[in-house]
Amino acid sequence: MNSLRKYKNQLIHFFVIPTIIGLLGGVSAIVFRKAISFFHNLFTTVSPFQQYHYLFPIIIPVVFLITYKISKLFVISPEDVTIDEVAKRISLKKGGFDLKKGLAVLGTTSFNIGAGVPVGREGPIAKLGGVTSELLMKIIKTDRLHLPIYLTCGVSSAISATFNAPIAAILFGTEIVLGKINSYILIPLVVSSSIAAIVSQEAFGDFAAFTVPHLNFSNAEIIFLPIAVLLLSLIPLFFWIFFDFFSHLRYAFRHHWGKFVFIYGIVVGIVLFFFPEAAGVGYEQITKLLSGQIPPFLSFQIFLAKFFAVILAFGAGIFGGLMSPSIFLGAFGGFSAGELFKLIDPSVNPAVFALIGSASVLSGISRAPFRSSLIIIELTHSYQLVVPILLASIMTKYLLNVEGEISFLKRALLNKGIDVENILTIKKLKDFNISQFLKLIHPLYENTHISVAQERLLKEKWRYLPVVKSPHDNHLIGIVSLRDIRISALFEAKNLKVRDIMTPDPFALPLNASFEDILKALALLETNLIPVVDEKGNYVGMFDVDEFLRFLSF
Structure with a gap:
């Protein structure tokens, strides 16, 4: 039953x-x-x-x-x-x-x-x-x-x-x-x-978002890939600069924003009047581009018109997604770059760089390189271009990583309830000191019998205990957890010492660790206590992750 x-x-x-x-x-x-x-x-x-x-x-x-x-x-x-x-x-x-x-x-x-x-x-x-x-x-x-x-x-x-x-x-x-x-x-x-x-x-039907001819990435085009990514990375860079500018403008004039919205609409309407190819989602226009129906110079003009219209639309506060505009801008921008490369090497196919550009710009604007790559590959059914598309997406993410290592770990932190973007802007971190989150947990010594460690872990509320060499040498050499105790019980050895079951050379935060260092550790570790050491590697205390998370919540 x-x-x-x-x-x-x-x-x-x-x-x-x-x-x-x-x-x-x-x-x-x-x-x-x-x-x-x-x-x-x-x-x-x-x-x-x-x-x-x-x-x-x-x-x-x-x-x-x-x-x-x-x-x-x-x-x-x-x-x-x-x-x-x-x-x-x-x-x-x-x-x-x-x-x-x-x-x-x-x-x-x-x-x-x-x-x-x-x-x-x-x-x-x-x-x-x-x-x-x-x-x-x-x-x-x-x-x-x-x-x-x-x-x-x-x-x-x-x-x-x-x-x-x-x-x-x-x-x-x-x-x-x-x-x-x-x-x-x-x-x-x-x-x-x-x-x-x-x-x-x-x-x-089993549709592709836009029709793509069969394309191959040749060895002759490899040398142009880094140059293309450098050029294409400017698109999301300038996009976010203008986006932030208009967001601040929208907030500053929020009580009179209706007038600004109407004016923005007039400007966007005029742009689309002269370049109707930039209107809407634009997947049909990408199909025309890849099939050679749009001349090179006109494709660059359409790219500029689309960029300007998208910036004003989102700056005005219009609802919609960024993925389709990103793909459009990347395709037309990449195609234009491909035309430049073609002047150097006639064997270059600009359509290849249109797809690479779509993935690159989408990666830069969404800040999600793997998801961006898969979306482009699936939308176009261009599985043969998976290598250059992946490389372009990752390289763009790297080039635009102005926020440091934490930007790569945002998702891992978000899944632990830490919204990095809000925390880094709201919290007053100038006076932040790791010492305020230290727990002075008495360490074990490497020659201590495991029964002592077992007794302490059962009686005390901590899940981890630090291990140092001896009462006279406070150098951190390991960590003992309940899991280590359970594993040691399988061997039924009566004379096991702490050094025999501990996890040696554990990760430890330096006493002068920055706020970003701590966030990185939280993203990569699954623990509620992290050892802290001084500049000589001597044990100072245990960083209380739960206490730190409470600090971030208020």
Whole structure:
């Protein structure tokens, strides 16, 4: 009977709930794309001209103003409608999505993209995936232990269906859920993302986002790859500089921002009037670019127009995702770089650098190189270019790493409840001192019998005890844990000393460790106590991780 109940619970966790979530994700993606098509057809139908772009200077400012009013009505910040913010909500708050806000974001983004605003789909659809899966969890009353897994299934399935990229969606999911990959987490993600992709493919076919001819990366092009990445890295660099500038501007003039939004809309409308190729998601234009239908100089002009329009749209606070604009900018920017390389070596294919550019710019803007690489590979079915795409994504991440090593560890820290971006800006760290978190735990000596260590670990609340050489030599040489005691019990040796069971040469924080050093240690270690030593390697005390986390919370 117990075995039957166990298999029933496993069936529900691994297949039943993920299948339902996958169906919801697939249907959500279909509804989203149908809504975008509806608004696009609506705008093109009402146009009195043969070319819809003649209306951009009129329509776009009105759309900007409507989005601004909706954001005020529902109290929605544009920063809330991003994949990273959805990930933070799942990791830190275990959900709490608002159904009304989710539907408002979905409807507004559909309206915006349909009208031609140059924004993407992934942020809103990820938010909708979180909303629908959380609503389902409330209906079936699942326990909170599994809630982050199922919420992530919802987000991943929505992304999988929207972009026909189940592998990238699964990778995204494993980044959110505790930063771990195991079968208990991975199987529900695979099932939900796969079901969502099947539903989407049933509605739209097994589509690639844009049609890519068969491309090969030749040896002649290898020498141009680092140069291309250097050039392409300037795109996300300038994007974030302008994005931060407009974000501060939006806050400074928040009481009169409606007027600014309308003016931004007029400017974007004029840009799109002259360069309609920069409007909307733009995947069709990438197809034309790769098939040689857009001249090289015009492709560079379109790139500049798109960059300017995207900056103003997001600067104005318009809802939408950054992924599609990033791919567009990378494709056109990479193609332009490829044309320059072609002047040096006629064998260079600019289309190859268009795909490399898409991955590079997406990596720089999303700050997620592996996910960016997989998305480009899956969106284009260009598996033969996996090596240059991966290299470009990683190199871009490295070049733009202005925040130091901690930027590589943000996800690991986020999964421990530490939002690095907020902490580094809010906390007053000038007077930070590691000594305030030290616990003076008396060390063991290497020649002490293990029974002493066992007795102390059972009586005291600590899970780890430091080991030094002797009462007269305080040099740290090891750590003993309950796990070490349990393993030693298997050998039934009566004369074991602490040195025989300890973990030798443990990692230790220096007494003058910086705040960033501690964050790095927290990201890489799974422990609640870390030894601290002075400049000579002598044991000083144990750093209390739990106390440090409490400090960060208030």
